[in-house]
Amino acid sequence: MNNTLNKEKFVLLDAFLTNKEMPMQKFYIAEYPKTKYYILKNGGAIDNAKDIFQEAFLICWKKICSGDFKPINKQQIEAYLFTIAKNKWIDYTRSATKKKTTSINDKLYQFSIEDNTQTNDMEKAELQMSITLNAFNNLGQSCKDILTQFYFYKAPLRTIAENLGIEEASAKNKKYRCIQKLKEIALNYK
Amino acid sequence: MKTQMEITQVEWDMIETYLDRQNDLNKHSISEELKQIPDFEQKIEHIKKVREEIEESIRRSKLNDFHKHLNETEDSKLKSLSKPNTKSYTMWYSAAAILILLFGIFWMLNSNNNAEKIFAENFKPDIGLPLKMGRADSYEFYEGMLDYKQENYKKAISKWEVLLIDNPENDTLNYFLGVANLALGDASESLKYLTNQERFQEGMFKEEAAYYAALAKIKEGEIEEAKTLLKNIPSIQNTKLLRQLEKE
DSSP: OHHHHHHHIIIIIHHHHHTOHHHHHHHHHHHHHHHHHHHHHTTOOHHHHHHHHHHHHHHHHHHHHHTSOOOSSHHHHHHHHHHHHHHHHHHHHHHHHHHHHGGGOHHHHHHHHHHHHHHHHHHHHHHHHHHHHHHHHTSOHHHHHHHIIIIISOOOHHHHHHHHTSOHHHHHHHHHHHHHHHHHHHHHHO | OOTTOOOOHHHHHHHHHHHHHHHHTSSOOOOHHHHTSTTHHHHHHHHHHHHHHHHHHHHHHHHHHHHHHHHHHHHHHHHTTTSOSOSOHHHHHHHHHHHHHHHHHHHHHTTTOHHHHHHHHHOOOOOOOOSOOSTTOSHHHHHHHHHHHTTOHHHHHHHHHHHHHHOTTOHHHHHHHHHHHHHTTOHHHHHHHHSOGGGGTTSTTHHHHHHHHHHHHHHTTOHHHHHHHHHHSOOHHHHHHHHHHHHO
16 A cells, blocks of 8 residues: 555656656546536536636646645645635635625725735736747747747757757757747737 | 847856756856846846746646546547447447347347337436535535436446445435436346335435336336336326326
């Protein structure tokens, strides 16, 4: 049993830490239903379930990579992911309720202003991410590939160059040009 | 992504090298060479942010890919009853052809088998519950209900059977276990859950449980027992089925 847990810990944790797709995809598929049922049961729709689960998954992923969350087994990752999703859904439903009630209450209105400042920052960050995401999606395939290899899979430039059949210096130039292209596309979205 | 900041390729490479080393060795002091770059601190922050945004963009697009696979998995579950999951399509097409042929022969030879005919005409699985209920309130139940709604009856049964251990008299579980087994064509197994009508007396499935129990009896060839069930617990649907049985 201990061996199994250790192995699970190794595979899934390693997958999160090194962006290995297959184990994470398997984990995503296995864990999504629980959040989906929770949200459907608590007044949400399928689209809410997908959005909330993906946000939670992303947070979990980032927290593991940053070392803020150090799970010792797979069960801890499962519980952590579900807790984030659950809290996110509670926040979402509360903020939806608050939007309906704050406008008629002066005191609450003060809180509402503070909340709005926070929300605006989050919205700005979210907007920025969606611009970058759109820009990335609109990059040419070769740029997407090189940036994914370098920034997501953390492949060394030498390996990327070998795979592309080019010199390392050319791979470095290409990467730089792709980033400039990404920034240019993002600028057009603003 | 602050697009206004101009950073040359040389600067970019130097800063990225510094950031990678910083990651590898935790804190890595900024070299004198790096300090020569105009606004180097701002540029370091900018590149850090760009790298984070690129990585997060890729993560987000990967999550969408994962979700597409999830949809494919769910779609394949939906198709699993009619198209079993196998790479060998030819084998299954052949099997299907043989089954159709056998079914044709069976149908011709058994055209007088009224019980089967009545069952086939009347059996339609209950549409299932919306994903909200009171008594068997657990994720496992809803998981099973989703499988049931997707006609993945075996999976639903395996989930509900576990729940039944702690709730052996739960009318909802017994009812859907009965219907799911009947949907799989196992009337005898279905009757294990549906026969005891007492457990349904106070619940919302009283008439429906009698209806499906009667259909299971019909499938088993126990027509008189089916009639008794339908007579004892009348409803529009039950009475209609009873009349059909009496005509035959």
